Amino acid sequence: MAALDIEHVRKVFGGKTEVLKDINISIDDGEFLILVGPSGCGKSTLLNSIAGLEDITDGVIRIGGQDVSRKSPKDRDIAMVFQSYALYPSMNVRQNISFGLEIRKIPKEEINTEVDRVAKLLQIEHLLDRKPSQLSGGQRQRVAMGRALARKPAIYLFDEPLSNLDAKLRVEMRTEIKKLHQNLGTTIVYVTHDQIEAMTLADRIAVMKDGILQQFGSPQEIYDEPNNIFVAGFMGSPSMNFVPTPVQKEGGMLVAKLTTLEGTTFSLPLGDRGNVLGKYEGKQVILGVRPERISNVSADGNPEDSIVLKSKAGVVEPTGPDTLVHMNLNGIEVNCRVDPDYKVKTGDPLEVIMDLSKAVFFDKDTEARIV
Amino acid sequence: MDAARPENATSSSPSLMQRLEHFIPKLVVAPTFIAMLVFIYGYILWNAVLSMTNSRFLPSYDFVGFKQYELLMDNDRWGVAVVNLILFGGLFILICLAIGVTLAILLDQKIRQEGAIRTIYLYPMSLSFIVTGTAWKWMLNPGLGLEKLVRDMGFENFEFDWIVDPDMAVYTLVIAAVWQSSGFVMAMFLAGLRGIDSSIIQAAQIDGASIPRIYWRIIVPALRPVFFSAFIILSHIAIKSFDLVMAMTGGGPGYQTDLPATFMYVHSFTRSQIGLGSASAMLMLGGVLALLIPYLYSELRGTKNG
Amino acid sequence: MVNTHMAQRDWRYYLNRGIIHFILLFAVLFYLLPLIVMVFTSFKTMDDIRAGNLISLPTEWVVDAWVKAWSSACTGVKCEGVEGYFWNSVAIVVPAVLISTAIGALNGYVLTKWRFRGSEIFFGFLLFGCFIPFQVVLLPMAQTLGWLGLANTTAGLVMVHVVYGMAFTTLFFRNFYVNIPDELVKAAHLDGAGFFTIFWRILLPISGPIIVVTIIWQTTQIWNDFLFGVVYGSGETQPITVALNNLVNTSTGVKEYNVHMAAAIIAGLPTLLVYVLAGKYFVRGLTAGSVKG
Numbered sequence A: 001m002a003a004l005d006i007e008h009v010r011k012v013f014g015g016k017t018e019v020l021k022d023i024n025i026s027i028d029d030g031e032f033l034i035l036v037g038p039s040g041c042g043k044s045t046l047l048n049s050i051a052g053l054e055d056i057t058d059g060v061i062r063i064g065g066q067d068v069s070r071k072s073p074k075d076r077d078i079a080m081v082f083q084s085y086a087l088y089p090s091m092n093v094r095q096n097i098s099f100g101l102e103i104r105k106i107p108k109e110e111i112n113t114e115v116d117r118v119a120k121l122l123q124i125e126h127l128l129d130r131k132p133s134q135l136s137g138g139q140r141q142r143v144a145m146g147r148a149l150a151r152k153p154a155i156y157l158f159d160e161p162l163s164n165l166d167a168k169l170r171v172e173m174r175t176e177i178k179k180l181h182q183n184l185g186t187t188i189v190y191v192t193h194d195q196i197e198a199m200t201l202a203d204r205i206a207v208m209k210d211g212i213l214q215q216f217g218s219p220q221e222i223y224d225e226p227n228n229i230f231v232a233g234f235m236g237s238p239s240m241n242f243v244p245t246p247v248q249k250e251g252g253m254l255v256a257k258l259t260t261l262e263g264t265t266f267s268l269p270l271g272d273r274g275n276v277l278g279k280y281e282g283k284q285v286i287l288g289v290r291p292e293r294i295s296n297v298s299a300d301g302n303p304e305d306s307i308v309l310k311s312k313a314g315v316v317e318p319t320g321p322d323t324l325v326h327m328n329l330n331g332i333e334v335n336c337r338v339d340p341d342y343k344v345k346t347g348d349p350l351e352v353i354m355d356l357s358k359a360v361f362f363d364k365d366t367e368a369r370i371v
Numbered sequence B: 001m002d003a004a005r006p007e008n009a010t011s012s013s014p015s016l017m018q019r020l021e022h023f024i025p026k027l028v029v030a031p032t033f034i035a036m037l038v039f040i041y042g043y044i045l046w047n048a049v050l051s052m053t054n055s056r057f058l059p060s061y062d063f064v065g066f067k068q069y070e071l072l073m074d075n076d077r078w079g080v081a082v083v084n085l086i087l088f089g090g091l092f093i094l095i096c097l098a099i100g101v102t103l104a105i106l107l108d109q110k111i112r113q114e115g116a117i118r119t120i121y122l123y124p125m126s127l128s129f130i131v132t133g134t135a136w137k138w139m140l141n142p143g144l145g146l147e148k149l150v151r152d153m154g155f156e157n158f159e160f161d162w163i164v165d166p167d168m169a170v171y172t173l174v175i176a177a178v179w180q181s182s183g184f185v186m187a188m189f190l191a192g193l194r195g196i197d198s199s200i201i202q203a204a205q206i207d208g209a210s211i212p213r214i215y216w217r218i219i220v221p222a223l224r225p226v227f228f229s230a231f232i233i234l235s236h237i238a239i240k241s242f243d244l245v246m247a248m249t250g251g252g253p254g255y256q257t258d259l260p261a262t263f264m265y266v267h268s269f270t271r272s273q274i275g276l277g278s279a280s281a282m283l284m285l286g287g288v289l290a291l292l293i294p295y296l297y298s299e300l301r302g303t304k305n306g
Numbered sequence C: 001m002v003n004t005h006m007a008q009r010d011w012r013y014y015l016n017r018g019i020i021h022f023i024l025l026f027a028v029l030f031y032l033l034p035l036i037v038m039v040f041t042s043f044k045t046m047d048d049i050r051a052g053n054l055i056s057l058p059t060e061w062v063v064d065a066w067v068k069a070w071s072s073a074c075t076g077v078k079c080e081g082v083e084g085y086f087w088n089s090v091a092i093v094v095p096a097v098l099i100s101t102a103i104g105a106l107n108g109y110v111l112t113k114w115r116f117r118g119s120e121i122f123f124g125f126l127l128f129g130c131f132i133p134f135q136v137v138l139l140p141m142a143q144t145l146g147w148l149g150l151a152n153t154t155a156g157l158v159m160v161h162v163v164y165g166m167a168f169t170t171l172f173f174r175n176f177y178v179n180i181p182d183e184l185v186k187a188a189h190l191d192g193a194g195f196f197t198i199f200w201r202i203l204l205p206i207s208g209p210i211i212v213v214t215i216i217w218q219t220t221q222i223w224n225d226f227l228f229g230v231v232y233g234s235g236e237t238q239p240i241t242v243a244l245n246n247l248v249n250t251s252t253g254v255k256e257y258n259v260h261m262a263a264a265i266i267a268g269l270p271t272l273l274v275y276v277l278a279g280k281y282f283v284r285g286l287t288a289g290s291v292k293g
Helices: A043-051 A093-103 A108-122 A137-149 A167-184 A195-201 A219-224 A229-234 A271-280 B016-050 B067-074 B076-107 B114-126 B129-139 B146-152 B169-194 B198-206 B211-222 B224-240 B243-248 B260-270 B274-305 C011-042 C046-051 C064-071 C083-113 C119-128 C135-147 C154-177 C182-190 C195-206 C208-224 C227-232 C240-249 C257-277 C279-291
Strands: A002-013 A017-028 A032-036 A058-063 A078-081 A155-159 A187-192 A204-209 A212-217 A241-250 A253-259 A265-269 A284-289 A294-296 A306-312 A316-318 A323-329 A332-338 A349-355 A360-363
Touching (some): A017 A043, A017 A212, A043 A078, A043 C182, A195 A219, A229 A284, A253 A271, A253 A284, A265 A306, B016 C083, B016 C119, B067 B274, B076 B260, B114 C011, B114 C279, B129 B243, B129 C208, C083 C154, C083 C195, C083 C240, C154 C227, C227 C240
Parallel strands (some): A155 A187
Antiparallel strands (some): A002 A058, A241 A253, A241 A284, A253 A265, A294 A349, A316 A323
């Protein structure tokens, strides 16, 4: 059964500004949905609309098959973890967790059992008598999750829950959330602007921009088959390289041309893609290739559907696990991710291999993916 | 979250409870809203209407147009009151600002017991102007007050009888008002000084600027918003000044220390000139607005830019 | 604060410090003098007053003036001291402060956490109420109180103070609640709490400081009020400020300065005590109330 259906949801502010434009999303029970996008893309508005904290102008939101579009937040069977945690400052941790149960008139003993269960689950038993002001950021984060977990709702909503934590703690909590999701099998809708969080946590990702759902799919689909340049550029770090290339016929085959700074020109055989790209012959398309697909020539030979490029190394940025080397193709700085053992300095001759199996092509005008 | 609720919301009507929830906030502020409408704006209108009538002991509604305002303009006592306000207000504001900024800068020099000193500077602000007036009236008593104190110190011919001198009495109001309010102005400036980014001052010191120069060129200009706010508050106090006059001089000698506020009170409630009194109140409102509107305008513009 | 460099600590440094301290001390005297004079005078006999000067110590400390000021001094027609008026003021201040604070808290809550279309404009118009010279509403209010049968009653004065204090109390609470994260209210909303539960259980428990600020501000304002008291109060219901003014300015015969000073101290003592005990909150209210209001 679908845990959450969002159908044709629109939201208009003040009669003019459309902040959500015809959003359609559906996830199954137990799925982890991530809403991701730059700030102002509407992801938080969408989350608030699911929660009922904001009204929608049009469309239907169903939770567990039931239309909740007009229901008050408390009747939607949801719980939410906020970016600022929103712990009640005057209550201690126990009261924070039990408040929602108390309001719902759950018997006292049941509340206590539930608080203890959640506290144990999140390992915050020793904090139960503390006030939020006496907790560290990570502890507050746990309490905020505990408050949501105590209610056992149909859907958990997370609004950028990790963005106030420092980098190290963020990674830890990310793992913890993932574990929690796997153990409890809960349905989660999670908003973030961090594409790494999105990739690591999600079963399904909804990428949004300007109130429009750009793409909805599994992390791998989003990563490998982005719908457009925005999605391709937003997901992945360092970002995908976008190189405008002319499409030409060469020896009866359709190829894309890449020219280095030194003037050497390489022809990329388009293979099967030629069928679709045929109508772009003589025009420019945008080649999208991720940095990790341009690497140093390895000893165990080159993969199929690849091409060796020779040029000069630009800026070299070692990151530890691998090294980023810049090179210039068709006037564009292109990031290549090479092995750290591949010693190269700026200005050195560079020989890299571009794996074309995962390369994508975008229309220059519509920015949509062609193939 | 912001107010804007989406328009033309779709069907599937909300429950009664929900609709009630929606109305509760408005219901809660409704009494205030109605009170505001009636007791502030309604009354201002009503007072404006009164000022166009020839009401005397009781309000009447025989309209006489702007006759009361014309009478007011020709009224010597009103003239004195307005001149006094300018004199009193101008001096009061200037002296308060000068004392306030000076004391604040001096107090900001890592003074031991700063807290205690601040408390002493500020306590007059907690007193009623009536108490202040009573105290200063006694201090300025020509026979037994400061005059006698100074004579006892050996200055046999010292004279200080401003409070009964028609030409000088208005200045005694300034003394008492400054005593009451300048400590507060000091507190405002001190807060302003504490809010200045110390790295700017450090940078200036590294540049080799002397301390007086740093104060004159960097710190005092940075306090401009405080000068502005203090000016508004002090002029507001000046225009509304009523209690102090009543306690110290009762407007006398004669009506030499009348201010618009006492003029309005006397004509409305003891001299049965309601029409004239309400007209003078309208002019007071006008005075406040003339100060306030530019202030609010700049405040609002400031928040939008900042 | 400008840091004075260690190397500069020569004689000039100490001279400067000396001058600074002298000026500050002189100002301390200026602010304290009236209080000292009031206290000294109130404990003197009239003969002592005539013989000495403002700052001479009482030759003998006597409380006669205090007793008289409290229970038998003439405040106009009656000669019963300021005692009754003191309690009048209490009877006005207590309900007016409580009611206006409660209204302000609820208004502030709505204006920050339950905004509706027009709520900002409403607040803007209300804020204006902080600024108007009250002379402009005196006459209509006098007539209204007459119609309502509230003229010259304590209830009438309470009402006036509530009505014209609301703008300030609302301003205080609004500015406080605007800094409380909205997410707190959203979280409570999701937890199933309604309008009043959220206010009562979530916001009110953390409103301590602003409640203190508001109560102090309102207490000081209303206790020190003279304008409304003199216009809307009559003999029986006048607040102490009006009684003090009558005592000092309308009494006939010999002026008893010691009694005047004792009465003035009695009138000033409650707010002075509030200031001494909760000065921090007093100053905060003063700044918040006047800078924005």
